[in-house]
Amino acid sequence: MKKFGAILAVLVLGALAFAAEAAGAAGVGTGKGLIAVGVGLAIGLSALGTGWAQSRIGAAAVGAVAEKPSMFGTGIIFLLLPETLVIFGFLLAFLLWIKI
Numbered sequence: 001m002k003k004f005g006a007i008l009a010v011l012v013l014g015a016l017a018f019a020a021e022a023a024g025a026a027g028v029g030t031g032k033g034l035i036a037v038g039v040g041l042a043i044g045l046s047a048l049g050t051g052w053a054q055s056r057i058g059a060a061a062v063g064a065v066a067e068k069p070s071m072f073g074t075g076i077i078f079l080l081l082p083e084t085l086v087i088f089g090f091l092l093a094f095l096l097w098i099k100i
Contacts, residue, residue, distance in 0.1 A: 039093040046089025053082035 061075030 042093040050082045
């Protein structure tokens with residue numbers, strides 16, 4: 001898990017450096033570049049979190065349905081709950097994109 005955190009930190013810091021460099025070359029302040037990085041992070045990290053949560057919930061739901069078929073509806077509901085993370089990520093990205 002530490003290795004994943006280190007890789008994520010390097011990617012985020014690299015993206016920030018490229019955004020600042022591109023904004024400086026275009027004659028635009030770094031604010032717009034950082035907003036664009038924020039949009040990418042909002043969508044990307046919310047999708048990563050949702051995928052991780054759904055992998056855990058999906059495995060548990062399949063096991064529960066295998067033992068008791070009446071748990072299918074509950075498993076589907078629990079599988080759909082993490083999708084709200086992506087919806088909130090898209091909403092935040094849209095609100096940030098409007099500021100550009």
